[in-house]
Amino acid sequence: MKKAIITISGGIDSTLTAAIAKSRGYGLYFLTVNYGQKNLARELANTSYFASYYGAEKHKVIDMTWLGELGKSGMTDADISFNERDDDLIYVPFRNACILAAAIAWAETDPDVEKIFIGSEAGPWICPDNSPEFIAMMNELASKAMKTNNSVTIEAPLNYLDKPGIIKTALEYKVPLEHTWTCVANASKPCGICQPCRNRREAFESLGLLDPATNFES
Numbered sequence: 001m002k003k004a005i006i007t008i009s010g011g012i013d014s015t016l017t018a019a020i021a022k023s024r025g026y027g028l029y030f031l032t033v034n035y036g037q038k039n040l041a042r043e044l045a046n047t048s049y050f051a052s053y054y055g056a057e058k059h060k061v062i063d064m065t066w067l068g069e070l071g072k073s074g075m076t077d078a079d080i081s082f083n084e085r086d087d088d089l090i091y092v093p094f095r096n097a098c099i100l101a102a103a104i105a106w107a108e109t110d111p112d113v114e115k116i117f118i119g120s121e122a123g124p125w126i127c128p129d130n131s132p133e134f135i136a137m138m139n140e141l142a143s144k145a146m147k148t149n150n151s152v153t154i155e156a157p158l159n160y161l162d163k164p165g166i167i168k169t170a171l172e173y174k175v176p177l178e179h180t181w182t183c184v185a186n187a188s189k190p191c192g193i194c195q196p197c198r199n200r201r202e203a204f205e206s207l208g209l210l211d212p213a214t215n216f217e218s
């Protein structure tokens with residue numbers, strides 16, 4: 001069976017991306033990255049749940065804690081708190097290129113891997129490493145850099161969907177949204193303040209739907 005590597009954090013986007021890959025007939029290899037993120041415990045728990053739920057054949061958790069040690073991100077720095085004004089705090093310097101580099105390296109070790117999926121949504125992008133231009137450049141990089149299995153391609157199937165569109169699509173794919181986790185502030189309870197929390201809440205509200213995972217403090 002052909003295989004696909006899914007970069008997965010357990011949020012709505014990457015989990016829907018896994019569901020899409022499975023629906024296309026791929027055997028799933030999950031890749032979760034520990035870059036020192038504040039919500040790591042939740043990401044590990046939820047991606048393990050989804051690995052079981054979707055029958056992932058492999059689930060690697062790769063250590064990139066050096067990214068967090070470099071700092072300069074609200075995602076990793078204990079002394080940077082999220083607020084409702086500075087959405088740029090969710091950017092982690094060059095993170096997605098590093099994650100995709102790990103996925104490309106993994107793909108080079110397994111000739112069954114045909115595809116790498118990442119759950120980047122539509123713009124405008126707070127993080128430029130979610131744009132179609134970035135994905136295209138990583139594809140070009142992979143084709144030039146890989147010695148073996150270099151027909152592998154990277155795809156971001158949600159790159160044309162905003163968050164309400166992603167939620168609607170996730171419902172079509174019957175993604176168990178109650179098990180997804182979006183907050184990047186911590187792993188115990190959604191803060192309701194960080195950009196991903198606000199974006200998720202606004203998207204559900206715009207659709208007139210209740211978030212099955214909502215348990216906000218505010």
Ligand SMILES: [Zn+2]
Pocket residue numbers: 182183184185186190191192193194195196197198
């Ligand atoms: Zn939050």
